[in-house]
Amino acid sequence: MTINVAIIGSGPSGFYTADSLLKSDRDVQIDIIERLPTPFGLIRGGVAPDHQTTKKVAKAYEKTALKDAVAYFGNVEVGKDVTMDELRDIYDAIVLAVGAPTDRKLGIPGADKVGVFGSADFVGWYNGHPDFTDLNPDLNVGAVAVVGVGNVAIDVSRVLVKTPAEMAATDIADHAAQAVQASPVTDIYLFGRRGPIEAKFTNVELREMGKLENCMPIVHPDQLPDEVTGDWSDRDQRLKERNLATMREFLDVDPTGKGKNVHFEFFANPVEVLGSDRVEGLRVERTKVDGGRAVGTGEFFNIECGLVVAAIGYYSIPIEDVPFDSDNGIVVHQDGRVGDGVYAVGWIKRGPTGVIGTNKPDGDTAAKQIFDDVSSGEKAGRDALAAMLGERGVRVVNYADWQKIEAAEFAAASGDAPRRKFVTVPEMLAALE
């Protein structure tokens, strides 16, 4: 009998799992359930709009989605439109691929002031994720503080300082493009508690900061060590050496004609957001690194800024009836087995780390576990889900519907932009009328 598998979430981890399941010779039917009408998770809503080449991985996922054994149930939220218990009744296996959609909290005094955002919200806003269309951050500010020294912090900074010409061939949401272009911002401060060696940038992203049309990357020469020391793997050692070399090259970038600056502020720990009810600045403690940890030195300084974006990591949200490890922000599992025919992959399994490809082995593991655990399918699967959602009046967006939405986005694009994104669910559904 056909093994019926529900995959909850259509990001990389969900698609890699579907792909792995399809590679076996077992008789399997896969339903990918996604709360948004649009598929691909953070490929659409996280990866920076000016990194279109990275987003092309969705073309491979599309091939999987179009396989006969696969159906896409978009605009269906587990926990709202259908419960986990109901899915357990109708699927032989359920794979949680729901990612980590919220932010780790900044957790310093003043972090609740108007003008403080988490990167999940801010990135979602410029990428046209419907949850964040109304975020409306006030970019009428001269300076922005970005807390964190990883790739997301760089993405946020870059999107804020690129010129309209540099952003022309992107799919940044219209509302964000307008706000960024109208913004008088000249200075972005990136804060890292530890030093340049500990920063988590990948080299390609870091290098890009030295090639921007209207923006200077500013590093403090006295913060750059002569060499990379520490107990790193060979791979990390090489990456860190490359990053250090790149930061040295920043010292030679010609500032002529560059109206904006991104300041890399290492050994600097934000301790308080300053201002009345709105952000007016950030109080920062100078740190030193001791045994790999940042330790406060008792020396403080303030910077003026009107916006703070905390890019200090993502966090999953608990799923009803599934044990959650709140310390690590992941589901409780044993190498991906959550128990009772339920499996976890991607960021809900491992936490919010790694690149797109890091999710692939999770899919391979889950597929193997499912085939080890389930010898023959016993449950009703797709037809039962479709009937249940039909009775509830849920407007399911299937893959052909998504292709129509996408075609409308392509058709609405102007200039070099690859698409003009719909940014609300009603707009997306209206494109199907």
Ligand SMILES: Cc1cc2nc3c(=O)[nH]c(=O)nc-3n(C[C@H](O)[C@H](O)[C@H](O)COP(=O)(O)OP(=O)(O)OC[C@H]3O[C@@H](n4cnc5c(N)ncnc54)[C@H](O)[C@@H]3O)c2cc1C
């Ligand atoms: C800002 C940002 C930029 C990044 N840029 C890059 C990059 O340039 N290159 C790179 O290699 N990696 C990048 N990454 C990392 C990469 O995006 C992740 O590794 C990957 O997306 C994680 O996949 P996932 O499937 O676990 O989660 P996600 O991609 O988040 O997918 C989860 C999906 O589950 C859906 N979902 C959640 N809850 C429910 C529910 N209850 N019911 C139904 N559906 C649900 C969500 O809507 C979402 O579509 C970036 C990450 C971020 C945050």
